[in-house]
Amino acid sequence: MEITENGFLFSDDKNKIDAIAIHDYLSTQSYWAQGIPLATVKRSIANSLCFGVYKDKEQIGFARWITDTATFAYLADVYIKEEFRGLGLSKKLMSLMLFHQDLQGLRRYQLATRDAHGLYSQFGFAALEDPDNIMAIVIKNAYKKAIDN
Numbered sequence: 001m002e003i004t005e006n007g008f009l010f011s012d013d014k015n016k017i018d019a020i021a022i023h024d025y026l027s028t029q030s031y032w033a034q035g036i037p038l039a040t041v042k043r044s045i046a047n048s049l050c051f052g053v054y055k056d057k058e059q060i061g062f063a064r065w066i067t068d069t070a071t072f073a074y075l076a077d078v079y080i081k082e083e084f085r086g087l088g089l090s091k092k093l094m095s096l097m098l099f100h101q102d103l104q105g106l107r108r109y110q111l112a113t114r115d116a117h118g119l120y121s122q123f124g125f126a127a128l129e130d131p132d133n134i135m136a137i138v139i140k141n142a143y144k145k146a147i148d149n
Contacts, residue, residue, distance in 0.1 A: 003096060008089060009054040010096050017052050018059040019045055025062070025079055027143075031114060033077065035143040044077070051097055053080065053089055060084045063093055069102045075111035090116075094123050 002011040009016075023041040026033040044064065053061030061080040067073035075097070080089045098109070113120060128134055 001096065001100065005092060006087075007055065008060075008087075008092075010051065010093060011054065012049065012051050012100065014045065014050055016054065016059075017045060017050060017062075021059040022062050022077070025081065026077060029082075030077075030079060033143070037143060040143070048076070049073075049100065049102060051093060053084075053093055055084065061089055061093060063097060065097065065100075065103060067103065067106070069106075071106055072108050073103055073106055073110070075109065078111075078116075090119055091122070094119065098123055 002009060002013065004010075019038070019042050022045070023036070023038045026041060027036045027038075028034075044066075048064035048066050049069070050064040051062070052059055061084065063078040064076055065073045066076055078090070078093075080093075097103070103109075109125070111120060111125060
């Protein structure tokens, strides 16, 4: 799937993905993956349904679904580089991702966000009805520990 709009390319072609650029953003600018190793980013790309946003072949945005393509999908690592924010690129990216052919008929789409509730609520995401039903193991500073070892 590829769509060009207003000079931006949106694509699910993994051959276009710039893992170095994604790693740079995630490891230095994101609040959720500070210090993530490049090898971990590459492995996450290899095992996810990925979408890139490009301007003149430069990777300026990214997002991925962790999914079995049958019942569940978890949205992760969504970003648009700061200098390209405010142009509606996140909304366009979300629209394309939610309607991707491999993600139709799932029973749950899930994500976690600290600061983008307004964006995701436009696409039907809402707080959990029964948050007590959801459990997690959270490894704080997981990437720091990997570097230290």
